[in-house]
Structure formats: structure tokens, C-alpha cells
Amino acid sequence: MKNLWFAARDHIAQRIGTVLGVPVTAGDLVLPPKPDMGDLAFGCFTVAKELQQPPTEVAEKIVKEFGTVNRLVEKMEAAGPFVNITLATGEFIHRMVQDVEHEGERYAVLDIGKQKRILFEYAQPNTHKSMHVGHLRNLVLGSSIVAILKHAGWDVVTASYHGDVGAHVAKCLWWFVKQHQTQQSSEQGESSWVMDLTLDQVYAYLDGIPKEQRNGVYLGQLYTDATKAIAADESLKSEVSVVQRALESHDPVWHKLWQETRRWSLEEFTDLFEELGVDIDRQYLESEVVDEGQRIVNELLEQGVAEASEGAIVVDLEDQKLGKFLIRKSDGTSLYATKDLALAQLKKQEYPKMERSILLVDNRQSLYFKQLFATLKRMGYDVPTAHIGYEFLTLKSGAMSSREGNVVTYPDFRNEVYRYAWKETKVRHESWSQGQINYTAWAIAIAGIKFGLLRQDPERIFTFDLEESLSFDGDTGPYVQYAIVRLESILRRANYPDIRGNEEPNCRVLEDPKEKALAIAIARLGDVAPRAAEEMRPSLVAHWCLETARISNAFYRDLPVLDAEEDVKNARLRLAYAARDGLTMGLKLLGIPVPEAM
């Protein structure tokens, strides 16, 4: 329950507290700036103020009175206002290794969630559009946050939400039909109007689309072309409006076309989500909340919560400095807001036990969500709801827009990275089977893609650069994988000895600072993982992975395992197991797999 890193610090903190007569907590013990100063540091400033003594004197007092009778603490030194603490190398390593072995999958768990339920919505790509790298930040961030929250003891229910109705769908389908009709009329010599569409034609048109084209990229291209066509000829706008109304009134012919094409998108999402480790418990669609949304708007009007304004329906939030919140357009059709009001209700209805509802959407929507939450509150909605924002992803050439079509689609990007990883793997392992190369390349590609997105703080705009994504050197996911694979290699050569779970082999025989540094690094995941959960920041875990991998590589380079004396060898093997498992756990929290070799 209490992991070693917390327990060790807590123990030392309490003893310092006893010496001083004031409370000191584990959080007051931090890492010193340089490892040669010690393993932990305590700054005496705040306690000194409380005691009304100079910090340097307090530091000396602690060192003098702490006593040396402690197996875990080897040395304490006063360095000005700081107390530097050196942990007993062998003792600490041994305890850390036991901790990792004992906890297993629950390693680095600090149960802050207490199994309370969170409904976590992310993954909101629209149907009838291509999924591009802009969506990727949300998916990767979301799936990692979910993993981190679950690890920290929350009962997380995941939800996706897809815009499967609205203007973008109408445009896409209008152009789809228009294209086919134009072709037909040039063949048959008679022109037709989009609304003359028959069910037979729908089937014929759909059948004409080859299977490999039935995806978001194709539909997204239609949408982009439609937008361009309308921009060139404004008069076409009215045709799209007619189509949109036909769709909203469930015209059977257009409904069929909509259903089929939507299925292409949704099936594609299922595949893409699976490969990205995006596991969704409940898939919400805008089409299932649009009617209820309109009903809620009527209700709000009756209750006087909403009012008419310039022909549209708004909720006046001026008194909260949130302006006016538009919940129905003047032509009577729905908006994102209309549907979101109903969605919130639906979520509550389906998951009555949820303690919190969270939505992961990029920061451009932050005002919108403030307005939405304020409105929900006025409706008497009582589930604590929060918007977790992040800055969007942009290309070097500027922001992506499906409307303009300057998008890097996710399948294209993934293929590019995968091809590169495949080539690099092949060069290194000529003799491997096709399947082994495929799997390894996939794991490396996923690591490259995800880690690149996760190591950066979500509050900063991410500038996408394909060249950079194709580098697996330095601060990257594959770097961390490689460190693990090297540890794995040692274990494999030792034939995976069964040495875990007991007092022997005794890791207390280890005394090298590099071994201790590795042990401390792994122990610190117990600190990092809960914090990442609290702040919903996977970047903390990503940076922990990098640092730990670096330390692991130093251990690998300087300390021979297989050629060491028997007792040292076994102790190091045990440490290698723990390091491998700790690092693997770190990557798991990021949603990144680890190959056996690479």
C-alpha cells in the first residue's frame, strides 16, 4: 500500500520531526541537486522559522540528534541550511527489490482513487472525416491518463463521443451524390438534381466504392472537396442545406446513405483505437442525443433558464462574465451545445454512481465548457464535471484544418513511422522471422509516436514534425524500450533464474553507487505515478522513464552481471529484474508496449 519511496521518506521525516518537536512530512524530503551530496535532502527554512532559530543551526541540530542507529540511513550531513541524507546502499536496494517483487502489477500504486468512479470522455473524432495527427494528441494523452488513473485506484469508465450529424456530414454526402450524378449525366446525357436521389442509386453508388476506400480518408477528401466547391460557387450552399434538412428529417434515402458511410467511419475508428490501445467502454454519438437536446432547450425556455435572442435561444450568463451561451440556432437546428446538455444527462443516467465526470478536449474549447458547466448547474445538474484542456497540435506550416485539407492523416503517419522502424529492425536482425520483425517494428513505432506526444507538457502547443518523429535516438520511446531490452538480454542469458520473492539472494551485498542510483530511480515511480494521476500529466511519467533508462544504461555499462562473483551476480540479476519490471510499468502507464528484443 505504502510504497517504499514514500515509506522511507516518511520514516526519516518523522524522526526529524521528533528531534525538532515540529511536524515534518515525507514531502519535505527532496532529491539534492547533485547525487554526490546525498540521496535525500531536507531544507530547514520553514521549520527554522517556526522554531525561530537560524536554519544552519537547525540543520546541525538534526544531524547531531538524529542518531546513527538506523539501518536505512547511512550518513547525515549538514550543508548550510540543508541536511543531506545518504541511504544505506545494500539495505535500500534490497527493500526496493522486494517491494517491486511483492507488489507486482500493483507496484507504485498509491490508492488515491479509492475505487471511486470517474467517467472519462475523450476520443472525439467526427465521422465522415479523416482521422489526423491532431486527433492523436487527444487519443494518446487520454489513454495514458486513463491508465494512470486506474493505476492510482480510480474506477474509470471511458467514453468516446463522435459527431455523426451536422453540416460536415451533409457536405460530405452531398458531394458524394453530386459526383456520382455528374458522372452519370455525362454518360447518359440527362442532368439530375441531388434530391432526385433514389434508394437504388444509393446502393449502386455505395457498391461502386472499393472496400479499401471505405474509410475516413476518402470521406474526408469528399468533405474537403465539397468545401472548396462551395467556396468557388456560393449558390451551391442552398443544395447542402436541403441535404442537411433531409438528413435531419430522416429522409429514408439519405438516411440509408448516412448510415452506411457512417459505418465505414465507425469501423475504422474501432481498428485505429485498438492499435492505439484506446479502450472505450461507451461510445456516444451525437445522433443519439440531438432530439433529447432539443427537448431540454424547450424545457429551459419554459423554466425561464433560457431565452430568445436575435431569433436564437441562449442562456444569459453575463452575470458570471461568461456572455451569452447559444443553445439553439435561429433556424431551429441544433448545436454542439444542444447535444452536450443532453449528453451530460445521459451520462448521469447511465452511470449514476460516478463521482466525477471529466472531458478531455483541447483548450480552444475552454470558454465553451465554462458556459456549458454553468448552464448545467442552472439546470440542477450536480455531478462535479471538469474540462481537462491541452494545447492543440499544429504543423510547422500552420494549424491543420480538415476544411482546407492540409492534414496529415493518422494512417499515413503511422505507416511512415512503421516502415522506418521495420527497415531499422531488419538491418539489425537479418535472421529474424517476418513476424518477429513486424511485431518489433510495430512496438517501436507505437513507442516513437506516443512517447513523442507524451513527454511534452500538455499546456504547450505541440509542433508536429515528421522528421523528428522518425528519430529513435535520445529522448524517445524506443530509447526507453532499448534500456529494458538490454536488461532482458542479461536475464535471458542467465536463463531467467528463479531468484525472486525470498530473502536470498541478498541484495544487501550490493554497494556500488550506480546500483543505488538505479534502485532510487525505480523506487521514485511510487512518487511520480500518484502525482501524475493527481495532475493528469503523463509527461511526469515519461520523464521518469527517460531518467531511469539513463541510469539503467549506466548500470549496464559499468557493472558486469553475468561475470560477477556468484552472490553479486545473483543480487544484480534480482536488481535487473526489478529494473526491467519498473521500467516496463512506466511505459505501460503511457500505453507503450515493450518488445523482447530490438
Place this chain on the structure above:
RNA sequence: GCCCUCAUAGCACAAAUGGAUAGUGUAACUGACUUCUAAUCAGUAGGCUCCAGGUUCGAAUCCUGGUGAGGGUACCA
């Protein structure tokens, strides 16, 4: 105009929430594969933390005022 973010080495990012000499990667230069995998490691070089004030023992971090970039600001999502 108003509101919200961001600004750290050429480039890309950190900095344990106010602590010790601001770190890591890349790119540049030097070196290390007969070794448990070189997708690695070691070294050199690179900084007025956007500017100006303030708060205090102490500021990249907090406050005020600028500058620059991006986003939002009702009938898009």
C-alpha cells in the same frame, strides 16, 4: 477592445510546485563495438530563463506593468 495560454542553449523540451552551481535530448566537435545488443556510452562547447520593476533569507517559478506568439470572444465543432 476584452478574456485565456505560452515565452528557458541554434532547434526540441525539463526543472519534484519558492530552494543549493538551471538540466536532458538534438544539431557541432572528440573518443569508445573481439565485451551482458553501439537504437548505446563518455567527453568538449553552448544561458542576462523575453524586458523592466516588486515581494523575501532565496524567484525560471509568485505579483505589477510592458513586448512577442497562439487561441477564444453566440448561429462551426
